[in-house]
Amino acid sequence: MQGPILVFAESAGNEFRKSAFEAVTEARRLADLSKSEVHALSIGHKIRDQASSLGRFGADKVSIADDESLKLYHPDFYRQIALDLVKKIGPSVILLPATSTGKDLGPRLAIHLNTAVATECTELEISENELIATRPAYAGKVLLKVKIKGNPRVATLRPNVFTAKERVPAISPSIESLSFEKPTTKITVKEFVTQGAKKQDLTEAGVIVSGGRGMGGPENYKILEELANVMGGVVGASRASVDAGWRPHSDQVGQTGRTVSPTLYIACGISGAIQHRVGMINSKVIVAINKDPEAPIFGFADYGIVGDVFEVVPALTQEMRKYYGKN
Amino acid sequence: MCVRRVPDTATRIKIALDGKSIVTSDAEFVINPYEEYALEQGVQLKEKHGGEVTVLTLGPEKSTSVILKALALGADKAIHLKSENFPDDSSAVARAIAAELKSVEFDVLLFGKKGVDDDSQQVGQMVAELLGIPCSTQIVKLDISGGKAIAHREVEGGVIVVETTLPSAFTAEKDLTVPRYASLRELVAARKKPILVKEPQLFPGILEIVSIQYPPPRPPGRVLGKGVEAVPILVKVLHEEAKVI
Ligand SMILES: Cc1cc2nc3c(=O)[nH]c(=O)nc-3n(C[C@H](O)[C@H](O)[C@H](O)COP(=O)(O)OP(=O)(O)OC[C@H]3O[C@@H](n4cnc5c(N)ncnc54)[C@H](O)[C@@H]3O)c2cc1C
Numbered sequence: 001m002q003g004p005i006l007v008f009a010e011s012a013g014n015e016f017r018k019s020a021f022e023a024v025t026e027a028r029r030l031a032d033l034s035k036s037e038v039h040a041l042s043i044g045h046k047i048r049d050q051a052s053s054l055g056r057f058g059a060d061k062v063s064i065a066d067d068e069s070l071k072l073y074h075p076d077f078y079r080q081i082a083l084d085l086v087k088k089i090g091p092s093v094i095l096l097p098a099t100s101t102g103k104d105l106g107p108r109l110a111i112h113l114n115t116a117v118a119t120e121c122t123e124l125e126i127s128e129n130e131l132i133a134t135r136p137a138y139a140g141k142v143l144l145k146v147k148i149k150g151n152p153r154v155a156t157l158r159p160n161v162f163t164a165k166e167r168v169p170a171i172s173p174s175i176e177s178l179s180f181e182k183p184t185t186k187i188t189v190k191e192f193v194t195q196g197a198k199k200q201d202l203t204e205a206g207v208i209v210s211g212g213r214g215m216g217g218p219e220n221y222k223i224l225e226e227l228a229n230v231m232g233g234v235v236g237a238s239r240a241s242v243d244a245g246w247r248p249h250s251d252q253v254g255q256t257g258r259t260v261s262p263t264l265y266i267a268c269g270i271s272g273a274i275q276h277r278v279g280m281i282n283s284k285v286i287v288a289i290n291k292d293p294e295a296p297i298f299g300f301a302d303y304g305i306v307g308d309v310f311e312v313v314p315a316l317t318q319e320m321r322k323y324y325g326k327n
Numbered sequence: 328m329c330v331r332r333v334p335d336t337a338t339r340i341k342i343a344l345d346g347k348s349i350v351t352s353d354a355e356f357v358i359n360p361y362e363e364y365a366l367e368q369g370v371q372l373k374e375k376h377g378g379e380v381t382v383l384t385l386g387p388e389k390s391t392s393v394i395l396k397a398l399a400l401g402a403d404k405a406i407h408l409k410s411e412n413f414p415d416d417s418s419a420v421a422r423a424i425a426a427e428l429k430s431v432e433f434d435v436l437l438f439g440k441k442g443v444d445d446d447s448q449q450v451g452q453m454v455a456e457l458l459g460i461p462c463s464t465q466i467v468k469l470d471i472s473g474g475k476a477i478a479h480r481e482v483e484g485g486v487i488v489v490e491t492t493l494p495s496a497f498t499a500e501k502d503l504t505v506p507r508y509a510s511l512r513e514l515v516a517a518r519k520k521p522i523l524v525k526e527p528q529l530f531p532g533i534l535e536i537v538s539i540q541y542p543p544p545r546p547p548g549r550v551l552g553k554g555v556e557a558v559p560i561l562v563k564v565l566h567e568e569a570k571v572i
């Protein structure tokens with residue numbers, strides 16, 4: 001493996017995503033092992049001020065493409081900027097966060113570079129000068145270790161699995177501005193429409209309070225919102241409650257929804273079907289609240305309470321308020 | 328529209344003795360769930376604008392059942408790129424599909440967001456890049472009018488609205504449409520629809536599987552108690568034992 005490790009440091013608005021810092025931290029670890037450099041690429045608008053923060057996590061160099069037209073992800077623009085940089089610096093590895101942007105962009109780069117992508121990696125290692133990527137397949141029922149027989153090796157990293165760690169001492173990276181000339185394109189990116197005032201996406205949340213069919217109706221998710229608020233988390237859902245129209249699809253956890261890996265996942269009125277399980281089994285700690293002691297979820301939750309969500313959840317919210325000293 | 332044959336999501340997955348492949352002999356196979364949303368979208372577009380829906384599958388002989396299902400659900404004809412041991416590799420599959428599509432005329436090219444077997448989420452974007460057409464991934468809404476497409480991509484925290492020229496590719500997210508069921512009559516009629524069988528152009532795989540393992544089991548959990556009485560215990564163990572709050 002020769003050449004720097006290139007990281008696509010994704011931003012949202014004018015801040016880097018947490019998963020960008022995670023990817024830079026992991027790139028630093030790999031660069032130290034392979035005695036190479038970490039080169040971060042940042043594409044967006046008004047992010048220049050933030051660029052040096054990538055050095056805190058271990059970037060040696062940062063290249064920035066900054067333009068109003070780059071504010072939202074545009075496949076043609078982003079692809080061209082990234083390919084130009086790849087041609088210039090000849091990386092051995094390209095890491096991207098496994099976000100909707102990273103998973104859209106990675107394969108586009110790979111097919112032009114005649115290489116392949118290891119999707120949603122949960123672990124990377126270097127063995128005999130080769131990158132070995134661990135990635136879940138069959139919805140997490142198995143873990144594949146794969147080698148990419150192309151150059152550069154492209155991998156997307158599942159958010160929340162790699163830990164962003166600040167480096168001591170921080171590096172002050174050299175910062176380079178990339179010139180950007182809009183290529184011709186058949187795509188017009190019109191607008192970003194936010195869904196409510198959700199602070200965090202499920203895939204990046206540290207605490208998720210999830211509700212299933214046992215919540216009985218859309219109005220009852222209020223008690224989950226309250227618990228999530230107290231704990232600084234967000235609300236998720238099972239497919240049964242999404243299909244019933246109680247919650248938007250973007251809240252769905254599971255095989256045909258989001259794959260999440262929070263520190264704490266609290267499943268309320270969710271039975272624990274295999275297709276739900278595969279989306280949340282990588283949570284650090286799983287708590288189940290269900291009135292049926294035979295529910296499958298108790299088979300893989302770390303802690304369970306057998307009881308009615310309408311009694312247990314409000315009591316838990318109150319207890320957490322006490323714990324966090326909030327009223 | 329491209330469909331893939333995958334093991335049913337409830338199937339138990341077994342690792343073969345060589346530790347590098349999956350035993351699928353006792354698995355039940357279905358149309359990849361994301362393609363059901365894509366197929367329904369294709370059929371709805373046909374119902375609205377006219378035209379034809381062609382399904383394309385690269386896979387073994389056994390993929391015929393999946394093709395028939397798609398034909399029963401409203402597709403008009405099929406192309407089966409038949410190969411018993413084509414590399415299970417997104418870039419190779421994408422190259423073979425793109426090579427075939429170079430001689431097929433279309434306005435809209437639909438994919439699923441990902442195959443629920445390899446979970447690789449690449450083929451759609453790759454095919455579009457190879458053909459030089461736009462591709463909007465993870466879409467939850469699609470409108471075609473006046474020679475243009477407006478698609479809603481579901482991303483973190485919201486939706487990105489994209490407009491593209493035609494021809495254009497899309498990968499379907501769950502909830503793009505509500506898939507219909509095929510009636511017995513449609514299942515029978517599907518057998519009369521044309522299926523063009525050919526060999527795919529072969530491309531080498533680039534991802535090499537070194538090994539396959541089961542994920543480590545989670546340590547056994549425990550039920551802390553019943554009802555509200557267990558709540559203080561839960562907060563205590565989350566803090567002292569699990570150290571997550
Ligand atoms: C191809 C495919 C893909 C799928 N993808 C997904 C996916 O991505 N995500 C997903 O979640 N599912 C998915 N499913 C569906 C999955 O199989 C289950 O049907 C679904 O997860 C069930 O949701 P649930 O647990 O909310 O509902 P149920 O299974 O109905 O469980 C409700 C639970 O609530 C409990 N309960 C009821 N009332 C109360 C109360 N008052 N207090 C406490 N507990 C109560 C009950 O005891 C029960 O255990 C998929 C299925 C297929 C076939």
Ligand SMILES: Nc1ncnc2c1ncn2[C@@H]1O[C@H](COP(=O)(O)O)[C@@H](O)[C@H]1O
Pocket residue numbers: 329330331332359361362383384385386417420437438439440441442443445446447448449450451
């Ligand atoms: N062998 C195949 N034949 C036809 N379409 C495929 C095949 N493999 C993948 N696809 C399409 O590409 C999408 C993404 O697949 P993947 O990149 O493998 O996750 C799928 O949802 C299908 O629409």
